[in-house]
Amino acid sequence: MIYGLNENKKGIKSMKESKWWKNAVVYQIYPRSFKDSNHDGIGDLQGIIEKLDYLEELGINAIWLSPVCKSPQDDNGYDISDYRDIDPMFGTLKDMEGLIKEAGDRNIRIIMDLVLNHSSDEHxxxxxxxxxxxxxxxxxxxxxxxxxxxxxxxxxxxxxxxxxxxxxxxxxxxxHQFSVKQPDLNWENPKLRREIYDMILWWMEKGVGGFRLDVIDQIAKEPDLKITNNGPRLHEYIRELSKETFQKGDLITVGEAWGANTELAKLYSNPDGSEFSMVFQFEHINLDQQPGKEKWDLAPLDFLKLKQVFAKWQKELYQTGWNSLFWNNHDLPRIVSRWGNDKEYRAESAKMLATLLHGLQGTPYVYQGEELGMTNVEYDIEDYRDIETLNVYRERLEKGYGKEEIMTSIHAKGRDNARTPMQWENAPNAGFSDATPWIRANGNYKEINAVRELKEEDSVFCYYKKLIQLRKDYEIFAEGSFELLLKEDKDIFAYTRTLGEEKLFIVCNFHEKEVFFTMPKGWTGEEEVLIANYGKVLESEKLRPYEARIYRKK
Incomplete structure (x- = not known):
């Protein structure tokens, strides 16, 4: 199945015409931690191929691979030394071609992670x-x-x-905006840009189904003016990039843009296809840190602000752009530990958070293990591998922070929370590898693992499977308008979606206490329940801890 270049290939629409990704759900894989097939303690491409049936069962449409190109691994692959080859730790170019084919046979597209702001210093x-x-x-x-x-x-x-x-x-x-081993590329040089375009076209020819563009909002940096993101030539570069590459194929493209606001996002995700399909923005992700400080400076989540942020993006991008929906990725802590309850109500809060997100307009992203309700870890500093984590530990010690305070921040926000081995089964190393993993597995794999959850009808996995199927069954999830309800309620996140005469009512108790509410005008509580994380609804206007429901009426 070919998704890349469409010249002389009948039946493949251009990016402007095909919007398949509106109804899609993307699954992110961090290859190093997904499945080890050759017993060296590091996940690889053959390990992903081995688990494609699992992903097909989940129902996802595309796999976003964190970087697999050749790299010295100073920043876990985000320092690329050869854009046209696979790092030996993950396999070979032939393995990558095999993954593209095997995934395609299951109607799953492969999205590559491209790092175009910088390269490795060994490139x-x-x-x-x-x-x-x-x-x-x-x-x-x-x-x-x-x-x-x-x-x-x-x-x-x-x-x-x-x-x-x-x-x-x-x-x-x-x-270099990141590691000293990641020198920034000079996008002002047209020869460099041409090299990049030719490389992307080469991957498209191999059948890649899309690209995620790492820190793409920083390519137009102007360091003399201390400008890193949203430089003056940014959208000029992106439009040229899209015209020369993406618009020649039926792709999903998403740009990572920490500095994006809704107006910029309308440019990134313009429905005319001139830039990307969508953008990753992170406004909701920064709501549990102290204002004006670093992510390590923890603060309680501002729940009312969370509702406002989601509502703003839903309303302002409606029919003018496209949202990407996510709680987790390779850089973020596990959402069930962050804003849910990973102990007494782990399954309930994991399902609630999934319901809230998947009911919105946009393309949902599921990060590996999220569908199992995997949790954060609390390691000693010696067990962490992430360069950012190790640097902040050293720097904050030098600044006089106490070790306990630093470790509390790392346990809450460290990137290695997302990078522990995928928990496949109750076996040594969570079934990830027969060898010692590159990073230690979370000790709760005996209770939280794929084998167990596939067998249990009310598991987090089965709930995600149902949510993903709903987006395929009901167009309203992709096209319906959004309206936030109960704006000042400190416990409930509720909203409606409307498409013509069809309506959805999504209601989620965000906290671990029982709460009461009044059904919205025109709703009785007797409507069809598409999904509910407690199974049976006991009282229509009472929510148990972390209870979530999606009602539908037509």
Whole structure:
């Protein structure tokens, strides 16, 4: 099944014409932690192929793979040294081609994670760039003249330290927004852009079904002005990128944009297909940190603000753009531990959070293990592997923070919460690998695992399966308008969806206490219940802890 280039291929619509992704659900895989097939402790492509039947059973339409291209793995693959090859830890290019085919046979598309803001410092382009200012590849990166110990300005990298790295043989600094081993690419150079487009077309020719663009809002950086995201030429670059590549195929494309607001998102996800299918925005993700501070500076979730944020994105992008819907990804803690209750009400709160999200307009993303209700971990610092986590631990110790306070923040927000091995069964290492995993498995795999949940009719897995099927059965999930209800209620998240004469009423108790509410005008409580996380509804206007329901009437 071919999803990429559509020249001379009958029956494949362009991105402007085909909007299959509106009814789709995407499953994100972090390959390193999904399934190890060759017993080296690291997940791989053959391991993913081995579990495709599981994903087909879940009902998802596409798999987003975190980076699998060749990489020194300084930042777990987000430092690419060869865009046209697979890292040996995951397998070979032939394995990737096999995955594309095997997934396609199950009507599942493969979405690749592309890192176009920066490369690895071991990429051949950068190795050439360091050879001299006159080298044709030098201008593929962002350089500034300077003197040792006197960088061009005081900009800081996201992973800590200066954003400028001194190269003595050139008497120049190169710019890096992330790790020192991730030099930023210079998108002002048209030759670089052409290299990128040709590489994307090469993957499309292999049948890739879409792309997720890492920190794409930072490609138009202007470091002299201290501008990192939303630079003045950003949408010029993206429109050129889309025209030269994505618009030639029937793809799903999503840009990661931490700095996006609704107006920018309308550009990113313009229905005319000039940029992306949709954008990842993170406004809701930042609501449990202290204002103006880092994510490690914890604060209680502002629930009323959460409702306002979701409502704003639902209303303002309706028929003018497209939402991506997510609680989790490889960079975020597990939602059931973050905003649910991962102990007494783990299954109930996991299902409630899923109901709330999947009832909205947009394309839902399920992160591996989310469909099982996997939870955060509380390791000692020695068991963490993430570069960001290790850096913040060191930096905060140096600033005088107490170890216990630092570890509380890491336990709550560390990226390795999402990166522990997928919990397949009650077996050593959660059935992920016969060898010692690259990162330790969560100890609760004996209770939380796929084998167990596939057998239980009321499991989190089976609930996700039902939710995913609803989007296929009812067009209203994709096309219906949104209206927030009970805006000031401190416990209930409720809203309606409307498409013509058809209506949905979604009501979710966000907390671990019983609450009462009044059915909206025109609703009796006797309507069809499409799904409810407690199974049977006992009282129409009383919600048990974390209870969630979707009603439908026509």
């Amino acid at each position: 051949p382009w950068f190795l050439e760039a360091k050879k001299g200012k006159d080298n044709p590849y030098h201008d593929y990166y962002v350089w500034r003249d300077g003197a040792k110990d006197l960088p061009p300005n005081d900009m800081r990298a996201c992973f800590g330290g200066s954003a400028w790295e001194w190269v003595p043989e050139l008497s120049q600094y190169y710019f």
